[in-house]
Amino acid sequence: MTATERGGAHVPSVRETAEAWESLFRAQVAVMRRLQSDPAFRELGIKEYDVLFTLTQCPEGGLRLNELNDHVLLAQSSLSRLVERLERKGLVTRRSAPDDGRGTLIALTEAGWETQRRIGRAHVREIARLLGGALDGGELAELTQLTARLRDHVVEHHPL
Amino acid sequence: MTATERGGAHVPSVRETAEAWESLFRAQVAVMRRLQSDPAFRELGIKEYDVLFTLTQCPEGGLRLNELNDHVLLAQSSLSRLVERLERKGLVTRRSAPDDGRGTLIALTEAGWETQRRIGRAHVREIARLLGGALDGGELAELTQLTARLRDHVVEHHPL
C-alpha cells in the first residue's frame, strides 16, 4: 500500500477533497435535522438562537451586523430582519455604531442573556445526547482541530 | 499532561462534545457561504443541485421522497415543492411507487443527469479551490472518516 492509498501526508486530489466536504456536509445535515426538532427550539428558532449565542461569545459592547453575518448562513437582508425580530422580542438592542454612522451595533439585553443560557443548556445536553458514543475523546478533539483549521483556512484565504 | 488533557481515548465531556459540534458547524457555514455564491449555482440553487446529486448516487430507479428527505435539510413539505419545481424544469420525473400507492418515486431525466454533471464539475472544482491547502491528504482522510462515523452513529442511534 502506498502513502497515497492509505491517505498519507500528500497533496489531496480534487476527488479526496470533494469526498471530505461531502462527508462533513452530510454529517452536519444529519445532526442539524435532529437538533432542530429539539423542543428547546420551539420558543426560538435555531438561527435566532445562534445569533444570541454568537453575541455571548464576543466583547461586551456587541457586534456589528456584518460581523454577525460572518457566523450565520443567511443573506445580509435576512439577518437584518432576523435581528429586527429579536429586537421586537426584547432580546437584543440595536444602536448606531459610535465610530461609523453607517453601522449598527447589536447587543444582548438581560432577557437575551437569560434566554440564551436557558436554551443553551438544553441545546448542549441534546448535542451530547446525539453525539455521545459516536467518537471517543481523542477523535472528538481531532475533529475539532481539523474543522477549526478548515474554517480558518477558508476565512483567511477566501474572503467573501 | 494527562490523557484527558491531551484529549486521549476517554469518554468525552459534554463540553468537548459541544465544542466539536460548534467547530464542525462553523466550518460548514464558512465553506457553504462561499460555495453558495459560486456562479455555478445561478442556474439552479444549491439545494436543488443537492437533490439531483443525491439521485445520481442511488440505484437506477430513483428514490422515494422520504428517502430523499433524509439527505437534505428541508421540511417534508418544502422538499415536496422543491421536487415539484425540478419536475417543472424537466430535470426529474415523479411516478407513483409500484409497491406502495402512497409513495412517489423521483428519478432523474436525461436533462437532469446532464445538468447534474455540468454543475457538479464546476462545484467540485470550487470545493477544491476553497479547501485546497487547508489539510493534507492524511488529515482530509481522517476528517472524512470521523464525519462519516459521526453521521452513521447519529442515523443509527437517533431515528427522526
Add this chain to the structure above:
DNA sequence: TCGAGATAGATGCAAATGCATGTATCCTGA
C-alpha cells in the same frame, strides 16, 4: 474641500419555507 466610488444596513417584493392539516394508501389486530 469636494466628488466619485465604496461600504453598511434597510426595504419592496417575489420566491421559498415550515407548520398544520388534508387525502390517499397501507398495516394490524380483533
Add this chain to the structure above:
DNA sequence: TCAGGATACATGCATTTGCATCTATCTCGA
C-alpha cells in the same frame, strides 16, 4: 374482513428568505 391507526405525500397559509435596490455614511484622491 374490517375498523382504527400509521404512513406518504400534497396543500393552504403565514412567515422567512433572498435579490435587487435604496439611502446614508464613509474614504480617498485630485
